[in-house]
Amino acid sequence: MNCIFCGEKTVADGLWVLGSHICALCESKIVTIDAGDANYDFYKSGLKKMWRCAGACSPSAETILASLARR
Ligand SMILES: [Zn+2]
Numbered sequence: 001m002n003c004i005f006c007g008e009k010t011v012a013d014g015l016w017v018l019g020s021h022i023c024a025l026c027e028s029k030i031v032t033i034d035a036g037d038a039n040y041d042f043y044k045s046g047l048k049k050m051w052r053c054a055g056a057c058s059p060s061a062e063t064i065l066a067s068l069a070r071r
Contacts, residue, residue, distance in 0.1 A: 005046050015068075031068045 003010050003023035010023040022030065030043050 004049075005043065027068070 001010055001021045002008065003014070003026055004020045005022060005026040008023055008025075010021055014024045015022040015027045026043075029039065030047075033040050033043055
């Protein structure tokens with residue numbers, strides 16, 4: 001399985017969201033990134049892409065980021 005963000009082949013760690021995999025490194029970036037970070041839009045659009053694939057009744061990227069940050 002490859003990480004949906006960086007494309008690296010990942011092992012068992014990391015995060016599964018609706019059948020897509022996020023490696024531990026990207027997961028840690030996502031939960032700690034703030035809106036001023038240069039990579040923020042990259043990760044946010046990646047999350048949106050995942051959620052669009054998952055179906056119409058999906059939460060926004062902000063909702064996903066918020067739920068990840070609460071973990
Ligand atoms: Zn990754």
